[in-house]
Amino acid sequence: MVHTFTSPSAGSSTTDLTDRSRPAITPFEKKLGSPLTKNAISVLQVNLGRRCNLACTHCHVEAGPHRTEELSHEVCEQLLAVIRRFDQIKTVDLTGGAPEMNYGFRPLVEAARASGKEVIVRSNLTIFFEPGYEDLPEYFAQHQLHVVASLPCYLSDNVDAMRGKGVYDDSVRAIQKLNALGYGKDPNLLLDLVYNPPIPTSTDFSLTPGQAGLQADYSAYLKEHFGIVFNHLFTITNLPIGRTKFHLQHRHLHQPYLKFLESHHNASTVEHLMCRNELSIDYSGNIYDCDFNQMEGVPARSPDGTALTVEKLLAADSLDVIEQIATRPYCYGCTAGSGSSCGGALL
DSSP states (O other), rough: OOOOOOOOOOTTOOOOOOGSSOOOOOHHHHHHHOOBOOOOEEEEEEEEEEBOOOOOTOOOTBBBOOOOOOHHHHHHHHHHHHHOOOOTOOEEEESSSSSGGGTTTHHHHHHHTTOOOOOEEEEEEEESSSOOOOHHHHHHHHHEHHHEOOOOOOHHHHHHHHHHHHHHHHHHHHHHHHHHHTTTTTTTSOOEEEOOOOOOSSSSSOOOOHHHHHHHHHHHHHHHHOOOOOOOEEEEESSHHHHHHHHHHTTTHHHHHHHHHHHHGGGGGGGGGGGGGGGEOOOSBBESSSSHHHHTTOOOTTOOBOOOOOOHHHHHHHHHOOOOOOOOOOHHHHBBBBBBBTBBOOO
């Protein structure tokens, strides 16, 4: 089955007329007082493509059933070389789209696990019920993949509104399959869930709820109603890019939302930002400081200004060639309140 949710196309654009009269957003580097610098790379996050069986309203990747972009054979071979060559990589984080649907998923999984690296798969869970993917739960368990799964609320109406009709029920069934294999129970089979707040529809903005308290709510509800267990809940702020940006612009909320995020900037989060020890790689082999910069087309650059690719890193025989991280106003989404990252709150 293919779940779809009507959403604007990637090429849509709407001028946010009210933005022109709003206060300017302080450049992120100016707020910090200095450029944001890179640390030693330990995480490789790879976007394998935009093919997905869902088209969620909050998806900053703008993935969907009709997208065809995916990893090429050439880039896959380069990534395999990087994984095998650099021992400093501790985690290979596979995302999409639905990463499982895109070329290179299993070769990258198996190379990373053979090299002793943790592998995270960012799964939408419903992929388990698509023809040809029914073996995924067993495959995940066999290779001890760390599953990070989107479940933007523990209530069905909220999930289906964001991700499509029937997605909640399929997600519950998928988690139950994983639980039956030991996920959430066996310390080698980690299962984490991801909460995304609804996209704002008015200027009554709020920060993402506290992660610990929301995890307790998720745990209690899912255990009581479905017998489900999991390890951690990650709360992730909706950054104003991709479909979220479009919806905010359509409601003339883009600039006000950025200003709200800036007004809640927490300097204590900066040292924990995921972009500092991560490389984000797209299906064409281009390098970015983070997944959000990837979606906005803001490349990572070497000190001489060269846009980086996997091929160039292999030629340099180094992953640590970036000195300064490219920042944009949406970076405030990662530093507002308790902070936000692909691994949840920062504080």
